[in-house]
Amino acid sequence: MRTIGVLTSGGDAPGMNAAIRAVVRMGIHKGLRVMGIQRGYNGLINGEIYDMNRATVSDIIQRGGTILKTARSEEFRTEEGRKKAYNVLKVFGIEGLVVIGGDGSFTGAQKLSQEFGLKTIGIPGTIDNDLAYTDYTIGFDTAQNTVLDAINKLRDTSTSHERVSIVEVMGRRCGDIALYTGLAGGSESIIIPEEDYNFDELCKTIIEGKVRGKLHNLILLAEGVGGAEEMAKKIQDVTGIDTRATVLGHIQRGGSPSAFDRVLASRLGARAVELLCEGKSQRVVGIKDNKIVDIDINEALAMKRESNRELYELAKILSY
Numbered sequence: 001m002r003t004i005g006v007l008t009s010g011g012d013a014p015g016m017n018a019a020i021r022a023v024v025r026m027g028i029h030k031g032l033r034v035m036g037i038q039r040g041y042n043g044l045i046n047g048e049i050y051d052m053n054r055a056t057v058s059d060i061i062q063r064g065g066t067i068l069k070t071a072r073s074e075e076f077r078t079e080e081g082r083k084k085a086y087n088v089l090k091v092f093g094i095e096g097l098v099v100i101g102g103d104g105s106f107t108g109a110q111k112l113s114q115e116f117g118l119k120t121i122g123i124p125g126t127i128d129n130d131l132a133y134t135d136y137t138i139g140f141d142t143a144q145n146t147v148l149d150a151i152n153k154l155r156d157t158s159t160s161h162e163r164v165s166i167v168e169v170m171g172r173r174c175g176d177i178a179l180y181t182g183l184a185g186g187s188e189s190i191i192i193p194e195e196d197y198n199f200d201e202l203c204k205t206i207i208e209g210k211v212r213g214k215l216h217n218l219i220l221l222a223e224g225v226g227g228a229e230e231m232a233k234k235i236q237d238v239t240g241i242d243t244r245a246t247v248l249g250h251i252q253r254g255g256s257p258s259a260f261d262r263v264l265a266s267r268l269g270a271r272a273v274e275l276l277c278e279g280k281s282q283r284v285v286g287i288k289d290n291k292i293v294d295i296d297i298n299e300a301l302a303m304k305r306e307s308n309r310e311l312y313e314l315a316k317i318l319s320y
């Protein structure tokens with residue numbers, strides 16, 4: 001292996017830059033030429049590729065977003081698009097590809113390997129924490145802290161006005177952002193796609209809380225369940241308590257990465273390069289019990305993700 005490429009794909013996530021930096025610097029350390037592919041699979045198809053060196057990744061470890069830019073590429077979902085992408089890789093002499101993204105991006109990498117025999121390694125970069133094979137994905141920790149900051153502020157105004165506050169957070173079909181920040185932010189209720197919830201029970205909890213003297217009521221709602229505005233109206237109608245909805249949106253994807261995300265990204269980026277140097281392919285790297293691990297990409301994508309029931313039950317007990 002002489003030349004490798006690196007790209008970021010899907011939604012951006014804080015810590016992606018730290019991962020790019022690690023791939024580039026470990027690659028150079030191993031004597032490889034490292035090429036940066038811009039705008040995800042779209043940029044690959046269009047040949048938006050440049051040589052990276054130690055300097056091109058300086059001063060980025062602390063920055064949110066991704067210096068390589070990212071995209072969701074429809075063309076790459078087609079066989080024709082992937083053929084174009086592979087031809088571009090051949091022209092640039094790229095023999096191994098590191099893909100930083102979520103399960104969609106991994107599926108794209110898997111197809112490049114299966115269809116053309118390209119060596120690929122995936123690094124989990126998404127705020128959603130929705131990949132079953134790894135305890136954490138890059139960006140999840142920073143997103144949690146961003147949400148927590150917002151929750152703390154919402155708690156102030158919710159308390160002053162004695163209102164119910166519903167906070168809708170990202171995560172696609174995964175409820176981890178809502179679950180972890182609901183626990184860490186001391187919210188009264190957490191509504192996530194992985195757990196059933198009963199609207200009457202929710203209203204009962206709100207009324208009981210008010211009777212017991214709770215000054216605020218925070219509800220963490222995962223976007224996979226969604227409908228914060230509508231839910232706020234319904235709660236207000238049933239409980240008679242003023243209720244407001246806040247949809248945090250893309251603010252959750254930005255910002256300087258936390259120490260945890262920077263360390264995780266650095267470890268995963270370095271390991272991805274080591275794997276390519278060992279001749280490995282179709283593997284994804286992750287973290288289990290604070291150890292960096294790698295598993296087969298097909299296995300990783302087939303794994304069913306289980307929500308952390310223990311945390312959910314704990315949050316319920318502690319919020320009472």
Ligand SMILES: Nc1ncnc2c1ncn2[C@@H]1O[C@H](COP(=O)(O)OP(=O)(O)O)[C@@H](O)[C@H]1O
Nearest residue numbers: 010011072073076077101102103104105107108
């Ligand atoms: N089934 C698929 N086949 C080929 N490419 C795919 C497939 N699914 C996703 N991709 C590629 O990966 C990109 C990122 O996937 P997406 O699901 O948007 O984000 P993430 O990687 O964060 O899950 C897509 O825009 C597409 O180019």
Ligand SMILES: O=P(O)(O)OC[C@H]1O[C@](O)(COP(=O)(O)O)[C@@H](O)[C@@H]1O
Nearest residue numbers: 010011102125126127128170171172
């Ligand atoms: O920015 P977009 O394209 O609207 O996508 C929003 C989605 O991206 C995310 O922020 C991150 O998702 P991915 O990392 O899977 O791309 C989701 O939480 C959210 O549903």
